[in-house]
Amino acid sequence: MGETELVDTSAAAAADPARIHIPVMRDRILELLSPALQEAGSIHVDGTLGMGGHAEAVLRACPQTRVIGIDRDPSALAIASKRLESFGERFTPVEAVYDELPDVLDELGVQHIDTMLLDLGLSSLQIDRRERGFAYSVDAPLDMRMDGKQGLTAAEVVNTYEPRDLLRILRVYGEERFADRVVRRIVAERESEPFVRSARLVQVIQDAIPMAARKSGGHPAKRTFQALRIEVNAELEALEGVLPAALEALGVGGRLAVLAYHSLEDRMVKNLFRVGSSDSAPAHLPVVPESMQPELRLLTRGAEKPSQEEVETNPRAASARLRVAERIRSPR
Structure with a gap:
């Protein structure tokens, strides 16, 4: 979600999450989703609750x-639940990965939803808690697990993956143009001593990238750390699973909003919305049958970006891209 100076905010977040959590594009998201939430008993799903800013x-x-x-x-669920406890039964926290949406709704007895938000990437809590290992600005264990439970860690990826697999991850997930140089350095260094903490990995990455390229594009380790995080948490696989599930769960008039922070995520959303908002009739048909008409209406022209004022207030919003679509017809 962009770069920022890191501080130890664990205690502050627990006491008052609003102090450190600024929901990205909050007002615009409300403007686009609230028309579908006017009926009594309407249901909104926040698939990436974080510290609860958008939900609140x-x-x-x-x-x-x-x-x-x-x-x-x-940890995020506990903080958000405390923050939102005054809303009583109107708020239901669920510990799950967002691609488990169908199971979550089944367990809660929910047949359809009216809106859903996916705010992808890292939450402020995950970035700022040093022990989680997401930050390249401070020395920490190479963990990067969002829930701290699954077996795969960033250290395991760096130390055990075949060079060709590391190269693929950095190129595809990190869009790192110097991936081959970075992988060669990592493989050479891990042979003498496995990587355990982030500072050593950051130094190796910096040394692998040409000096001229270090002066632009943000921190030299940013793209590699992004790639490792996506691999560890299977983020793109989860997104690929939740997008069709979310659209399936929406009733007619329901809306799905997605905040993406890098091109891979945004491209997946864009493609799905494009297909859903297009008819499926052959080009030669003079009239499109109802069964072939679009299921979605796009509510944003392309991907909307946060205002410059918001970026100045909240630098983590800088790379955010918002797309919102409305279901206008039942699924085919």
């Missing part, structure tokens, strides 16, 4: 709405 905004703006908050991180 929906609960306050739409008093007739119930919010289901999903997050794989039990």
Whole structure:
């Protein structure tokens, strides 16, 4: 979600998450989702609850709405639950990965939903807690697990993956143009001593990237750390699973909003929305049958970006891209 100076905010977040958590594009998301949340008993799913900033905004703006908050991180769930406890039964926290949406809804007895938000990437809590290993600005264990439970860690990826697999991850997930140089350095260094903490890995990455390229594009380790995080948490696989599930769960008039922070995520959302908002009729048909008409209506022209004022206030919003679509017809 962009770069920022890292501080130890664990205690501050537990005491008052609003102090360190600024929901990205909150007002615009409310503007686009709230029209679908006007009926009594309407249901909004926050698939990436984090510390509950977006969920709180929906609960306050739409008093007739119930919010289901999903997050794989039990620490985030605990903080958000404390933050939102005053809303009582209108808020339901669920520990799960967002691609488990169908199971979550089944367990809660929910047949369809009215809106859903996916705010992809890292939460402020995950970035700022040094022991989680997501940050390249501080020395920490190479962990990067969002829930701290699954077996695979960033250290295991760096130390055990075949060079060709590391190269693929850095190129595809990190879009790192110097991936081959970085992988060669990593493989050479791990033979003498396995990587355990982030500072050594950051130094190896910096040494592998040409001096001229270090002066632009942010921190030299940013793309490699992004790639490792995506691999460890299977983020793209989860996104690939949740997008069709979310659209399937939406009733007619329901809306799906997705905040993406890098091109791979945004491209997946863009492609799905493009297909859903296009008819499936052959080009020669003079009239498109109802069964072949689009299922979605795009509510954003392309991907909307945060304002410059918001970016200045919250630098983590800089790379955010928002797309929102509305279901206008039942699934084929």
